[in-house]
Amino acid sequence: MSQLVRRVTQMVTYSIVPTLVAIAAALLATAAIVWISGAPVGGFLEAMLSVPGQRDLVIIVNQASMIALSAFAAAICFRMNIFNIGVEGQYIIGACAGAFFAGSGIVPGPLNILATLVVAMLAGMAWAMIAAVLNVTRGVSEVISAIMLNYVALTLAGYLVKTYGSKSGYTFTTGTIPPSSQPLGFGIFSGAPDVWALSILAVIVAVGYSFLLGWTRFGFDLRTAGESRTAALANGINPKKMVLITMAISGAIAGLVWMPSFFGSTHTFGIPEYFQRGLGFTGLAVALLGRNTSLGIFFGATLFAFLSTQSNRLQSVGVGRDVVEITQGVVVLMVVIAFEISRRVKARREQESVARELGATSEGVRA
Amino acid sequence: MQVELRGIAKRFPGVIANHDVDLTIRAGAVHALIGENGAGKSTLMKILYGVQGADDGTIVVDGRERHFSSPTDAIEAGIGMVFQHFMLADNLTVLENIVLGAEKMHGIGEKARGRVREISAEFGFDIDPDVRVAELGVAARQRVEILKVLYRGARLIILDEPTAVLVPQEVEVLFANLRELVASGCSVLFISHKLDEVLQIADDITVMRRGTTVGTADPATATRQQLAELMVGAELPSPELSADTVTDTPVLSLRSISLVDDTGRTLLADLDLTIHRGEIVGIAGVEGNGQTELVEVIMGMRRATEGSIVLAEEDITRLSVRKVRERGVGFIPEDRHRHGVVLDFSLWENRILGHQTTAPAVRGPLLSPGGARRDAERIIDAYDVRTPSVHTTARALSGGNQQKFIVGREMSGDPILLLASHPTRGVDVGAQAAIWDHIRRARQEGLGVLLISADLDELIGLSDRLEVILRGHFTAQLDPREVTAQELGTAMTGGAA
Numbered sequence: 001m002s003q004l005v006r007r008v009t010q011m012v013t014y015s016i017v018p019t020l021v022a023i024a025a026a027l028l029a030t031a032a033i034v035w036i037s038g039a040p041v042g043g044f045l046e047a048m049l050s051v052p053g054q055r056d057l058v059i060i061v062n063q064a065s066m067i068a069l070s071a072f073a074a075a076i077c078f079r080m081n082i083f084n085i086g087v088e089g090q091y092i093i094g095a096c097a098g099a100f101f102a103g104s105g106i107v108p109g110p111l112n113i114l115a116t117l118v119v120a121m122l123a124g125m126a127w128a129m130i131a132a133v134l135n136v137t138r139g140v141s142e143v144i145s146a147i148m149l150n151y152v153a154l155t156l157a158g159y160l161v162k163t164y165g166s167k168s169g170y171t172f173t174t175g176t177i178p179p180s181s182q183p184l185g186f187g188i189f190s191g192a193p194d195v196w197a198l199s200i201l202a203v204i205v206a207v208g209y210s211f212l213l214g215w216t217r218f219g220f221d222l223r224t225a226g227e228s229r230t231a232a233l234a235n236g237i238n239p240k241k242m243v244l245i246t247m248a249i250s251g252a253i254a255g256l257v258w259m260p261s262f263f264g265s266t267h268t269f270g271i272p273e274y275f276q277r278g279l280g281f282t283g284l285a286v287a288l289l290g291r292n293t294s295l296g297i298f299f300g301a302t303l304f305a306f307l308s309t310q311s312n313r314l315q316s317v318g319v320g321r322d323v324v325e326i327t328q329g330v331v332v333l334m335v336v337i338a339f340e341i342s343r344r345v346k347a348r349r350e351q352e353s354v355a356r357e358l359g360a361t362s363e364g365v366r367a
Numbered sequence: 368m369q370v371e372l373r374g375i376a377k378r379f380p381g382v383i384a385n386h387d388v389d390l391t392i393r394a395g396a397v398h399a400l401i402g403e404n405g406a407g408k409s410t411l412m413k414i415l416y417g418v419q420g421a422d423d424g425t426i427v428v429d430g431r432e433r434h435f436s437s438p439t440d441a442i443e444a445g446i447g448m449v450f451q452h453f454m455l456a457d458n459l460t461v462l463e464n465i466v467l468g469a470e471k472m473h474g475i476g477e478k479a480r481g482r483v484r485e486i487s488a489e490f491g492f493d494i495d496p497d498v499r500v501a502e503l504g505v506a507a508r509q510r511v512e513i514l515k516v517l518y519r520g521a522r523l524i525i526l527d528e529p530t531a532v533l534v535p536q537e538v539e540v541l542f543a544n545l546r547e548l549v550a551s552g553c554s555v556l557f558i559s560h561k562l563d564e565v566l567q568i569a570d571d572i573t574v575m576r577r578g579t580t581v582g583t584a585d586p587a588t589a590t591r592q593q594l595a596e597l598m599v600g601a602e603l604p605s606p607e608l609s610a611d612t613v614t615d616t617p618v619l620s621l622r623s624i625s626l627v628d629d630t631g632r633t634l635l636a637d638l639d640l641t642i643h644r645g646e647i648v649g650i651a652g653v654e655g656n657g658q659t660e661l662v663e664v665i666m667g668m669r670r671a672t673e674g675s676i677v678l679a680e681e682d683i684t685r686l687s688v689r690k691v692r693e694r695g696v697g698f699i700p701e702d703r704h705r706h707g708v709v710l711d712f713s714l715w716e717n718r719i720l721g722h723q724t725t726a727p728a729v730r731g732p733l734l735s736p737g738g739a740r741r742d743a744e745r746i747i748d749a750y751d752v753r754t755p756s757v758h759t760t761a762r763a764l765s766g767g768n769q770q771k772f773i774v775g776r777e778m779s780g781d782p783i784l785l786l787a788s789h790p791t792r793g794v795d796v797g798a799q800a801a802i803w804d805h806i807r808r809a810r811q812e813g814l815g816v817l818l819i820s821a822d823l824d825e826l827i828g829l830s831d832r833l834e835v836i837l838r839g840h841f842t843a844q845l846d847p848r849e850v851t852a853q854e855l856g857t858a859m860t861g862g863a864a
Binding site: 214215216218224238350353354356 | 687689706712733734754755762
């Protein structure tokens with residue numbers, strides 16, 4: 001019981017308060033920029049802080065699920081102290097492979113969904129392994145190779161769709177998912193579209209992520225290698241192997257990122273019309289924002305989805321909608337700062353409590 | 368320039384890094400500061416150079432008391448420092464490196480170039496100001512570093528282990544340069560643990576141990592053995608073994624173990640060693656003679672180039688660290704922050720570290736936080752680890768308490784062999800005695816121990832048998848009941864007394 005109280009108090013002091021401060025600061029900073037640019041500040045704040053309608057709520061949930069998936073892909077690497085900036089490319093490849101597979105209808109009916117998810121995960125994983133293997137065998141920085149692979153992925157997907165897809169209007173697309181393989185969504189509001197069925201993937205991945213990192217030996221090894229490669233090595237953990245496995249998992253999760261949208265509404269793949277780009281980079285920001293924890297990531301994904309959805313209203317009050325990207329950027333920055341401060345406060349308090357524990361005996365050291 | 372340090376003290380939470388340090392550096396003299404790793408030399412240097420403030424004590428420069436809140440203050444007072452790892456920009460020229468940050472003194476043009484040439488000529492440095500640093504060898508880079516501090520007007524130059532990176536001929540050149548420097552009235556503070564070199568170059572010697580200055584020596588009369596004794600000390604509670612518990616059952620056998628690194632240097636040469644149940648074998652040697660590599664090879668962190676390792680009748684030469692640990696090998700690493708704990712993990716998580724495959728920390732592929740917590744609590748009780756709770760991070764604990772926790776962890780699960788590298792380094796006297804007790808008790812129950820230490824009393828007092836390691840070879844076997852610290856010191860340095 002006392003432990004529960006302790007954890008709740010710690011969470012409020014060291015997580016919730018800093019986050020709220022960061023969000024408030026970000027809104028103020030954006031408002032200041034809106035004011036400087038001469039646009040109506042009152043209109044901006046009112047539009048941003050208004051209550052979203054049913055339709056917008058559904059969009060927020062849908063978008064949040066994809067952002068969260070992308071953030072988990074980034075977060076698992078952050079925990080291992082590697083920077084998988086290649087989530088973007090991995091989910092493009094995952095989406096492309098999944099879409100070709102699903103559209104082909106090789107597997108009939110609902111089973112097609114499951115099989116497609118597996119294909120998308122494998123494709124994302126394979127793409128991630130390029131950067132991972134280069135890192136482990138040749139010492140190539142995973143950041144550099146993954147960034148470049150993002151562009152390769154985009155071009156490759158475009159090429160594949162153009163070569164093997166079919167022309168629809170001005171763009172090329174993959175085949176459409178057979179109707180028997182299109183899942184029903186969650187109808188929450190009668191007056192709004194359904195929430196995408198596969199947004200549930202975000203919840204499944206969240207549970208898996210928490211369990212893997214917090215409760216398994218593998219997760220412990222991963223976190224240890226992330227904190228200290230030398231300690232890992234001395235204690236029976238092979239850091240190189242951990243890089244490979246972690247990147248593989250990350251790539252597999254990245255492969256799932258676009259699946260909710262694919263099965264929920266798009267049903268086909270074609271860049272740029274039948275695809276949503278940029279989720280990989282958003283995921284990185286949200287992973288930072290959420291401090292790589294499941295709850296934090298859900299919160300961050302919802303916040304980001306909320307901000308971009310609300311920004312649609314800005315046009316009507318005469319403010320450019322891109323201004324919301326400033327808010328998102330500043331939130332991440334402020335959260336990083338706020339958490340660094342709270343980390344230092346926590347460390348100092350801890351040392352003080354250890355010093356109290358030592359009490360009078362510390363003088364004995366001099367003897 | 369004369370610099371005096373009086374009663375310097377520096378405390379970090381839970382650790383006293385320096386206390387009652389007194390040091391007088393005479394003008395025109397090379398003053399050597401010697402001591403084992405962790406004796407507090409680097410903290411003292413940082414205080415003298417203004418990187419860290421002292422909690423207590425005074426710094427007096429030429430009769431004036433000074434306070435340094437940053438290296439800038441120290442430089443202004445005429446104190447310069449050359450770090451062990453050079454701080455030069457490879458792509459800039461020597462001149463650019465030297466004037467960087469000191470542009471106000473002589474500008475960045477001809478005047479500065481002239482001044483650099485002047486200093487270089489005065490002390491025989493032979494440095495061309497217009498050559499790129501990338502083209503210089505290690506010894507020349509070191510001279511550039513010294514030039515850099517002289518350019519800024521330093522009258523006291525602190526050199527942190529300057530010979531560590533040099534070959535013998537280069538050391539001779541460096542020493543010649545240093546003599547020129549002191550002849551012109553500069554002072555040099557020379558930090559090292561190479562006793563031969565210290566005796567060769569120093570005019571005065573001060574010895575540090577356990578955070579304080581323990582004595583001075585006159586290089587004209589002092590011997591290596593005397594210095595070694597001062598460095599490792601003989602004032603500590605001496606570990607005594609009780610009855611003989613050595614058995615005939617081998618726990619660990621090394622057979623002709625050799626290790627050659629990528630560059631072809633031989634680190635370990637044809638080592639044979641057997642440790643029996645209930646036996647503590649001490650490895651004596653000056654640091655850097657292969658002790659670290661020996662431990663890493665046994666643990667499986669590095670692969671032996673040749674030879675085999677047998678643990679309780681099983682060949683473990685090619686096993687991974689985890690497999691070696693699973694077979695009952697406890698490991699107290701020499702660098703606890705890099706290898707022994709994860710500083711930002713709580714104590715109960717650190718209980719799991721290194722024991723990820725054995726109860727009570729895990730259950731199958733899952734962690735067992737409850738089990739780990741309970742066992743961490745047991746260790747905290749049994750080994751007197753001073754901490755508010757098992758949820759405290761390892762970082763918050765003092766070095767001694769971290770070490771006690773590590774010892775407790777490595778003793779759990781009834782290991783058959785313990786590799787203990789400097790098990791009581793940086794630990795206060797009370798904790799030291801406690802750790803010795805635990806090792807002794809485990810020995811009685813049949814534990815085999817490989818003990819590596821720089822503390823000769825610890826080696827002599829705890830070991831049943833001593834092996835001397837020198838440049839990767841076992842050069843002598845000694846009986847700890849008969850050997851004296853002097854004899855051991857002689858054997859370690861490879862010379863006759």
